[in-house]
Amino acid sequence: SxxxxxxxxxxxxxxxxxxxxxxxDALSKQYGHWYxxxxxxxxxxxxxxxxxxxxxxxxxxxxxxxxxxxxxxISGVQxxxxxxxxxxxxxxSGTYVVFGGGTKLTVL
Amino acid sequence: QITLKESGPTLVKPTQTLTLTCTFSGFxxxxxxxxxxxxxxxxxxxxxxxxxxxxxxxxxxxPSLKSRVAITKDTSKNQVVLTMTNMVPAxxxxxxxxxxxYSSRWGEYFQQWGQGTLVTVSS
Numbered sequence: 001s002x003x004x005x006x007x008x009x010x011x012x013x014x015x016x017x018x019x020x021x022x023x024x025d026a027l028s029k030q031y032g033h034w035y036x037x038x039x040x041x042x043x044x045x046x047x048x049x050x051x052x053x054x055x056x057x058x059x060x061x062x063x064x065x066x067x068x069x070x071x072x073x074i075s076g077v078q079x080x081x082x083x084x085x086x087x088x089x090x091x092x093s094g095t096y097v098v099f100g101g102g103t104k105l106t107v108l
Numbered sequence: 109q110i111t112l113k114e115s116g117p118t119l120v121k122p123t124q125t126l127t128l129t130c131t132f133s134g135f136x137x138x139x140x141x142x143x144x145x146x147x148x149x150x151x152x153x154x155x156x157x158x159x160x161x162x163x164x165x166x167x168x169x170x171p172s173l174k175s176r177v178a179i180t181k182d183t184s185k186n187q188v189v190l191t192m193t194n195m196v197p198a199x200x201x202x203x204x205x206x207x208x209x210y211s212s213r214w215g216e217y218f219q220q221w222g223q224g225t226l227v228t229v230s231s
Contacts, residue, residue: 033217097157
């Protein structure tokens with residue numbers, strides 16, 4: 001099986017920068033995508049193709065890649081950014097979709 | 109504007125077959141590069157991909173559920189149907205359908221999601 005590894009939790013104070021990582025061997029060949037999920041709501045795409053931002057997503061959300069790790073960065077975190085964040089990619093052959101285990105972002 | 113909505117039973121008994129329908133608007137499943145996927149989320153747990161179907165009738169399934177799941181589409185009705193056999197209590201989850209954008213260069217991602225529907229498996 002193929003896995004994407006995320007830290008279970010990240011905590012930051014308002015105005016600081018939050019960085020959430022997602023690691024997996026296949027990320028050397030596959031793009032990473034990120035979703036935000038607030039309690040009781042459906043996930044929302046916030047970053048696709050490693051670093052592209054969909055229309056309507058604030059500029060404080062950005063993505064990057066280094067080797068087999070993709071990172072979601074939220075600059076100037078706001079209280080409304082408190083949510084679960086999931087990365088998504090595929091196995092190295094591109095056959096199967098995989099989600100990371102999710103990271104709970106807490107804004108202190 | 110793309111919208112998707114899941115429909116189906118909220119309660120199924122163990123061993124029964126679950127059938128869920130995703131009705132969508134704002135896109136066509138005959139457009140190249142477009143697909144629809146199903147993802148579930150057990151209460152308090154992570155997202156779990158189940159299956160997807162593409163504009164060209166291509167399908168892919170989670171290897172752990174491949175023997176129990178089937179996905180089909182009806183382009184005339186703008187619907188995608190997921191069936192899952194032999195349901196067990198561990199299948200209790202919110203089931204989402206989502207609009208997919210696909211390319212052989214970047215793979216696929218879920219651009220827009222439905223609101224989800226909670227399915228409980230219990231006798």
